[in-house]
Amino acid sequence: MEKDVPYDIVVHNGTVLTINAEFDVLDTGLVCIADGCLKRIEEKAADEPLPEARHVIDAQGGIIMPGLVNTHTHAAMSLFRGLADDLPLTNWLNDHIFKAEARWLNPESVYAGTLLSCAEMLLSGTTTCCDGYFFEDAVAEAVQQTGMRAILAQGIIDFPAPGVPDPKKNVAEAGRFIEKWHEKTSLITPGLFCHSPYTCSEETLRKARKLADEADALLQIHVAETQKESQETERNHGVSPVQYLDRIGVLNAKTLLVHAIWVNEADIACMADRGVGVSVTTESEMKLASGVAPIPEFLQKGLAVGIGTDGSASNNNLDMFQEMDMSAKLHKVKRSDPTVLDAREVLTLATRSGAEAIGLEKQIGSLEQGKKADLIIIDTHKPHLTPLYDPVSHIVYAASGSDVRDVIVDGQLVVRNRVILKFNLDPVVESVAKLARKIGGLKTTF
Amino acid sequence: MEKDVPYDIVVHNGTVLTINAEFDVLDTGLVCIADGCLKRIEEKAADEPLPEARHVIDAQGGIIMPGLVNTHTHAAMSLFRGLADDLPLTNWLNDHIFKAEARWLNPESVYAGTLLSCAEMLLSGTTTCCDGYFFEDAVAEAVQQTGMRAILAQGIIDFPAPGVPDPKKNVAEAGRFIEKWHEKTSLITPGLFCHSPYTCSEETLRKARKLADEADALLQIHVAETQKESQETERNHGVSPVQYLDRIGVLNAKTLLVHAIWVNEADIACMADRGVGVSVTTESEMKLASGVAPIPEFLQKGLAVGIGTDGSASNNNLDMFQEMDMSAKLHKVKRSDPTVLDAREVLTLATRSGAEAIGLEKQIGSLEQGKKADLIIIDTHKPHLTPLYDPVSHIVYAASGSDVRDVIVDGQLVVRNRVILKFNLDPVVESVAKLARKIGGLKTTF
Numbered sequence: 001m002e003k004d005v006p007y008d009i010v011v012h013n014g015t016v017l018t019i020n021a022e023f024d025v026l027d028t029g030l031v032c033i034a035d036g037c038l039k040r041i042e043e044k045a046a047d048e049p050l051p052e053a054r055h056v057i058d059a060q061g062g063i064i065m066p067g068l069v070n071t072h073t074h075a076a077m078s079l080f081r082g083l084a085d086d087l088p089l090t091n092w093l094n095d096h097i098f099k100a101e102a103r104w105l106n107p108e109s110v111y112a113g114t115l116l117s118c119a120e121m122l123l124s125g126t127t128t129c130c131d132g133y134f135f136e137d138a139v140a141e142a143v144q145q146t147g148m149r150a151i152l153a154q155g156i157i158d159f160p161a162p163g164v165p166d167p168k169k170n171v172a173e174a175g176r177f178i179e180k181w182h183e184k185t186s187l188i189t190p191g192l193f194c195h196s197p198y199t200c201s202e203e204t205l206r207k208a209r210k211l212a213d214e215a216d217a218l219l220q221i222h223v224a225e226t227q228k229e230s231q232e233t234e235r236n237h238g239v240s241p242v243q244y245l246d247r248i249g250v251l252n253a254k255t256l257l258v259h260a261i262w263v264n265e266a267d268i269a270c271m272a273d274r275g276v277g278v279s280v281t282t283e284s285e286m287k288l289a290s291g292v293a294p295i296p297e298f299l300q301k302g303l304a305v306g307i308g309t310d311g312s313a314s315n316n317n318l319d320m321f322q323e324m325d326m327s328a329k330l331h332k333v334k335r336s337d338p339t340v341l342d343a344r345e346v347l348t349l350a351t352r353s354g355a356e357a358i359g360l361e362k363q364i365g366s367l368e369q370g371k372k373a374d375l376i377i378i379d380t381h382k383p384h385l386t387p388l389y390d391p392v393s394h395i396v397y398a399a400s401g402s403d404v405r406d407v408i409v410d411g412q413l414v415v416r417n418r419v420i421l422k423f424n425l426d427p428v429v430e431s432v433a434k435l436a437r438k439i440g441g442l443k444t445t446f
Numbered sequence: 447m448e449k450d451v452p453y454d455i456v457v458h459n460g461t462v463l464t465i466n467a468e469f470d471v472l473d474t475g476l477v478c479i480a481d482g483c484l485k486r487i488e489e490k491a492a493d494e495p496l497p498e499a500r501h502v503i504d505a506q507g508g509i510i511m512p513g514l515v516n517t518h519t520h521a522a523m524s525l526f527r528g529l530a531d532d533l534p535l536t537n538w539l540n541d542h543i544f545k546a547e548a549r550w551l552n553p554e555s556v557y558a559g560t561l562l563s564c565a566e567m568l569l570s571g572t573t574t575c576c577d578g579y580f581f582e583d584a585v586a587e588a589v590q591q592t593g594m595r596a597i598l599a600q601g602i603i604d605f606p607a608p609g610v611p612d613p614k615k616n617v618a619e620a621g622r623f624i625e626k627w628h629e630k631t632s633l634i635t636p637g638l639f640c641h642s643p644y645t646c647s648e649e650t651l652r653k654a655r656k657l658a659d660e661a662d663a664l665l666q667i668h669v670a671e672t673q674k675e676s677q678e679t680e681r682n683h684g685v686s687p688v689q690y691l692d693r694i695g696v697l698n699a700k701t702l703l704v705h706a707i708w709v710n711e712a713d714i715a716c717m718a719d720r721g722v723g724v725s726v727t728t729e730s731e732m733k734l735a736s737g738v739a740p741i742p743e744f745l746q747k748g749l750a751v752g753i754g755t756d757g758s759a760s761n762n763n764l765d766m767f768q769e770m771d772m773s774a775k776l777h778k779v780k781r782s783d784p785t786v787l788d789a790r791e792v793l794t795l796a797t798r799s800g801a802e803a804i805g806l807e808k809q810i811g812s813l814e815q816g817k818k819a820d821l822i823i824i825d826t827h828k829p830h831l832t833p834l835y836d837p838v839s840h841i842v843y844a845a846s847g848s849d850v851r852d853v854i855v856d857g858q859l860v861v862r863n864r865v866i867l868k869f870n871l872d873p874v875v876e877s878v879a880k881l882a883r884k885i886g887g888l889k890t891t892f
């Protein structure tokens with residue numbers, strides 16, 4: 001019989017970045033985990049004995065911090081990573097991505113692509129993602145296997161879509177997905193993903209909102225991504241994309257606006273009034289030349305802003321460390337002010353604020369007693385992380401996903417010494433590589 | 447007696463990116479190295495036997511490419527990585543960096559900081575750097591130990607500087623450095639580094655240019671880095687910083703202009719006429735909010751443009767992969783055009799074009815017969831590099847420095863399976879960490 005010990009896991013000998021409201025940093029911290037939750041987070045004196053636990057993890061002087069929250073991705077799009085680059089958004093979407101999706105998406109490929117992306121996310125310190133795509137059941141099956149936390153949403157679009165040939169059934173299909181995954185596992189929270197105000201009719205958006213409210217689910221939507229979208233919405237509806245969504249009743253606190261680049265002051269005030277969350281995907285937005293979302297203005301208005309990678313077909317990886325670095329630097333140069341978006345603010349976006357943006361702030365986003373035990377350990381014994389004056393500076397400006405050593409989600413160790421523990425990675429890489437040989441071979445026939 | 451074999455090293459079983467003028471890509475390439483040089487670069491048929499060599503390196507399906515060329519760094523500044531961030535340039539320099547340099551730089555600390563940075567550069571695929579700093583003898587001693595290739599230059603500034611208390615002797619000291627390191631080792635090429643047109647007098651700049659011309663050495667100089675510098679130069683000299691340098695005869699083909707952000711059309715035309723090289727340090731320039739150098743315009747005028755990381759106190763790492771990614775994305779979003787600076791162009795900047803900018807184009811920058819054998823092997827068996835449709839896309843948009851597996855410089859293996867071979871890394875990390883405890887402890891007393 002196993003000895004009764006108070007904790008499942010104890011992590012010690014590292015600098016703890018709590019990312020709580022006070023941004024407390026514990027120089028020699030101790031984190032005790034039981035029943036999937038954080039029980040104690042405190043400074044540990046050198047002569048104090050370690051509490052008893054089933055597993056004791058020595059952070060070896062590294063950094064212990066909350067797992068990163070990727071507020072917007074399409075995980076299965078790893079299938080198309082690097083398939084087409086350096087193209088205008090509409091050309092990239094219409095001539096390459098939509099065609100590849102129509103030809104190659106099925107439950108098996110989506111499952112494989114998602115598993116691959118979960119491996120990439122976990123190995124780069126992301127413990128929670130917010131995903132929207134098609135064949136979302138396959139996404140959920142894959143995520144469930146990995147031990148990752150996620151908000152998952154079946155895509156809604158008023159065109160025949162992969163797995164939903166009849167657009168009239170798109171909201172019903174999303175409803176079925178929510179029904180199926182609601183309370184199936186504590187790690188997966190089902191939501192809705194309306195593609196955009198210009199690909200979903202007013203009727204579709206109203207129905208989706210109603211469904212989301214009934215299910216108390218998050219409704220994600222791409223909005224104000226390009227200047228063209230903004231101009232066309234002005235032309236068609238007489239208002240901006242955000243105002244249009246507000247007018248038809250889509251905006252409330254269970255809403256995540258993704259991109260929100262082409263927004264004006266009135267839009268931001270409206271977003272703040274409705275209490276929506278925002279997800280900015282800096283690298284993808286830069287790569288597609290969509291524009292720069294006004295993160296500093298969002299924060300000034302008190303909006304909950306998160307960072308997302310978007311899918312890896314437009315990024316082209318899911319590394320949230322790079323996303324933090326680029327977000328901080330882009331806004332500094334854009335405003336000619338190096339004090340804008342400092343390292344603390346950006347790290348908060350990638351953790352606590354991101355959790356709030358997707359409605360999980362009570363469970364995750366910081367290391368605080370009672371929250372879920374989602375944390376990562378950074379190995380700082382590396383040339384590019386030496387010396388270490390300020391761990392927050394290193395996380396944002398010097399580290400990359402490959403510096404993540406261990407990952408715990410919901411109190412379970414899922415990565416240890418950079419090895420995925422819950423599934424075998426090699427066959428996943430092999431199966432996607434094999435599929436890609438077919439996709440790449442037929443690229444020119446799209 | 448060792449058997450006489452034709453090659454020292456043969457690398458095979460990988461995709462070879464030659465980065466030659468035709469941008470040839472060999473799907474299953476073979477690279478043969480002898481006497482420090484590239485002897486054969488060609489496709490290898492599956493049934494063809496491997497040529498005999500002392501070492502055979504299997505790239506295991508990865509990417510074989512030229513080592514990256516970091517055209518601007520201050521390697522020893524790793525000592526101050528993360529010491530001060532999110533501050534205006536003048537505040538950051540005057541209140542933090544200059545004070546820390548005055549207090550902590552000496553031959554021992556510069557040696558340790560440089561060794562650390564060389565480790566970081568080699569482990570992230572940089573085989574050549576162009577450095578300018580103080581106590582440059584110590585820099586050269588460190589670089590020599592690592593097996594890296596470098597252009598090294600003693601700093602010239604008209605203030606009392608670390609190691610050069612009397613500014614009147616600054617050019618003479620730089621001359622002594624060139625004399626000492628000229629032809630001492632084929633891997634180190636000595637040059638001159640004038641800090642800027644506003645910290646060096648006209649007389650100093652003229653003397654430095656004369657010395658550089660006599661020694662046939664590269665003269666590096668920070669120029670047009672901030673709007674303030676540009677405005678003050680207009681006020682003081684009636685012309686732009688670039689025009690001012692041209693007027694006093696500083697610009698010729700053995701000149702590397704670093705930053706070159708605040709330049710107008712006439713400046714660019716002048717730079718092209720004089721045949722200068724340019725080094726853009728995108729991440730550092732973004733972080734310090736200095737501005738965006740017009741890389742596309744430079745390329746249109748046929749200028750040789752390289753990418754640099756700048757020192758890791760303002761970046762805060764030396765990863766050229768991130769530098770490529772950020773450069774490509776920044777220019778796309780700045781010009782609202784995702785086709786600007788495509789992956790091939792950016793990879794060329796970081797290799798062949800960078801080599802040209804620093805005057806080493808005959809030796810390095812591409813995998814071509816007769817050039818020096820400076821190459822790296824990328825391990826692509828990773829989730830974030832799967833699948834692989836286009837290796838160039840992966841290098842620029844998906845990979846990071848930690849994906850570099852092996853590094854060869856001048857035909858010598860210097861990194862194998864991510865282990866530095868020429869020196870012991872652990873004591874270097876320890877010695878810098880120890881020094882940093884003193885620097886960090888006294889930070890508040892600057």
